Amino acid sequence: AERAREAIKGVPEETRAANPDGTTRYSRPMPGAARMYPETDVRPIPISEEYIEELKKKLPESIEVKIEKFIKNYGLSRKLAEEIIDSPKLELFERIVNEVNVQPKLIASTLEYTLRSLMHEGVNVSEIKDEHFIELFKLIEKGRLAKEAIPEVLKWIANNPNKTIANAIKALGIELMSIEEIEALVEEKIKKNLEVVRSRGLKAMGIIMGEVMKIVRGKADGKIVSEIVRRKIQEIIKSNQKLP
Structure with missing residues (x-):
């Protein structure tokens, strides 16, 4: 009778266990929105702040x-x-x-x-x-x-x-020239135009690039060729500066 009166208020949000005589008894409350509730059969495990910080350090990057x-x-x-x-x-x-x-x-x-x-x-x-x-x-x-x-x-x-x-x-059939091969070719063209390079410095890059690209076009990355030409000319400039 008591349960019938309670039912007027609505079905209680609880989990019930079976009794040997076929009736039921209250066991625990129903889980909330997150369906999470304390485990009733395991003692609480204390977790220190130090342990939490240690776990945080092991977490992967977000x-x-x-x-x-x-x-x-x-x-x-x-x-x-x-x-x-x-x-x-x-x-x-x-x-x-x-x-x-x-x-x-x-x-x-x-x-x-x-x-x-x-x-x-x-x-x-x-x-x-x-x-x-x-x-x-x-x-x-x-x-x-x-x-x-x-x-x-x-x-x-x-x-x-x-x-x-x-x-x-x-x-x-798309193999490119090696860095060593490009460097050797650049050195050859600089040697051929050495006086121009010495007098004009980096302004001679266009001349050297033009001669080198006539040979390596389609066989070398233009950016790499440009970097090598610049580096080799800078070496010539530095060597000129060291001359008495």
């Missing part, structure tokens, strides 16, 4: 902190940072950034945008292994491959997954 880090340290746009952090290629991206001296923006855009574009073309990019990407960017770092050739190389690798990036470059 997504927002990681995004800001990628924007600041790697020069990524917020959109690209958010995409690479949410990508299955995140671990590979961080590995390549740590192993290879290539612009992180190029690495991230390749793993996100270039692969996506190839997928839309029907290329089976799942055949491209992590080691392929590492080799790809190492060859770019060494100046053996222009970044513009990345889509073509990856497409070839997707169709020949047991081959290397070096095999792809050779098969496609």
Whole structure:
């Protein structure tokens, strides 16, 4: 009768346990909105502030902190940072950034945008292994491959997954000159125009660049050639300054 009178107020928010005689008895309150309540069968475990601070130190970076880090340290746009952090290629991206001296923006855009574009073309990019990407960017770092050739190389690798990036470059006929080969050619052209370089200094860059690019166009990254020409001319300028 008492329970019937209570029922007029509504069904009590409680959990009940069964009695041997078929009736029930109050056990514990129903969980709240978060469906969380203290465990009734385990003693409370005291947790110190020191332990909480220790756990905080072991927590991984939050997504927002990681995004800001990628924007600041790697020069990524917020959109690209958010995409690479949410990508299955995140671990590979961080590995390549740590192993290879290539612009992180190029690495991230390749793993996100270039692969996506190839997928839309029907290329089976799942055949491209992590080691392929590492080799790809190492060859770019060494100046053996222009970044513009990345889509073509990856497409070839997707169709020949047991081959290397070096095999792809050779098969496609897009191998670039080595840094050593470019340096030797730059030195040759500077020697040929030594008096002009000595008199004009860095203003002679255009002349040397023009002669070198006639030979290496399509076989070397223009930016790399420019950096080498500048460095070699600066060496000549410094050597002139040391002369009595």
